[in-house]
Amino acid sequence: MYDFKSNKTFGGLLRQMREHENLTLKDVALEIGMDISLLAKIERNERQATKVHISKFAKFFKVQEKDLLSAFLSDQIAYKILGEDADLNVLKVAEEKIKYGIIKNKNL
DSSP, X not given: OOOTTSSOOHHHHHHXXXXXXXXXXXXXXXXXXXXXXXXXXXXXXXXXOXXXXXXXXXXXXXXXXXXXHHHHHHHHXXXXXXXXXXXXXXXXXXXXXXXXXXXXXXXX
């Protein structure tokens, strides 16, 4: 139903889901117990959702939490790489570290 692997930001994905269901910001905010202005800022990528928000969004829209979390985390990674003016090689190196369990122990 929703394309979680699109190039939309997390906020853009939330807006797409809300609009697909023909819901207002108020509808969603009231249902999940969030301030309307905070939801609007999350959709505009001006504020970040928390894990609690992500869980509530997943339940409300009846989607897998891991899909929303992946969309959220991919934004975080992209923003971090762009902020450091790094290239995509950083992702390849990080992937290798994850594959080999190098960063399992955060004390290293």
